[in-house]
Amino acid sequence: MKQIESSLIHRVIPPALEKPGPPYPTMVLLHGRGTDENDLLGLTPYFDERLLFISVRAPHPFSFGGGYAWYEVLQVGAPEPNQFAESYERLSSFLNDIRKEYPVDPSRLYFFGFSMGTVMAYAITLTRPDVISAVVAHSGYVPEDSGLSFRLGDLDRVSFFIAHGLHDPVIPVSFARRAQEILRRTHAHLTYQEYPIGHTVSEQSVQNIVGWLTQKIDAKEG
DSSP states (O other): OOOOOOOEEEEEEEEESSSSSSEEEEEEEEOOOOOOOTTTHHHHHHOOOOOOOEOOOSSOTTTTSEEEESSSETTTTEEOHHHHHHHHHHHHHHHHHHHHOOOOOEEEEEEEETTHHHHHHHHHHHHHHOOSSEEHHHHHHHHTTTTTOOOOOTTTEEEEEEEETOOOSSOOHHHHHHHHHHTTTTTOEEEEEEESSSSOOOOOHHHHHHHHHHHHHHHOOO
């Protein structure tokens, strides 16, 4: 699969099982701070073999320790507004690019976000709910003070799996509970799970997410 030039550097992993053929259900992977587009690829073998994966590099170099970031953290829950706005616009354009250039099934386009990657997944999905059909929001938060206009009344076709560690020292679990509170007021389909972990994924969280997403894929093919 030929990789397109785009505003964001990314890697593409074709489906391990290419039947019944394109267009494919597609998962866009959004990494956390200080890593890159390779960080979440180790999870892909656990997911459904029908998935096309597109793993995206955040646009801003991370000054402390290398890697990349979607924005500078002013404090937990408060992204630096200029970097955040740039990342939002570039990621939004990127989604337009991949839907045109890759064999993406637009009705089965999913996000897997971790940490600030989850923040970006929320930002896009809550403002463009017509584009994303399901979101895995792991260890992040809803950017409520970002200045974006959320379309909370238009989430009836969007599913969310919120996963968070009870002992997360970076983004406390209270932020996940706040996201749950926001989404429960909408018509979104919501699954919420807390795990006895820190700021990381676990075998149990991945297993739960994999099963949840496979059900979404099967429901579209049924």
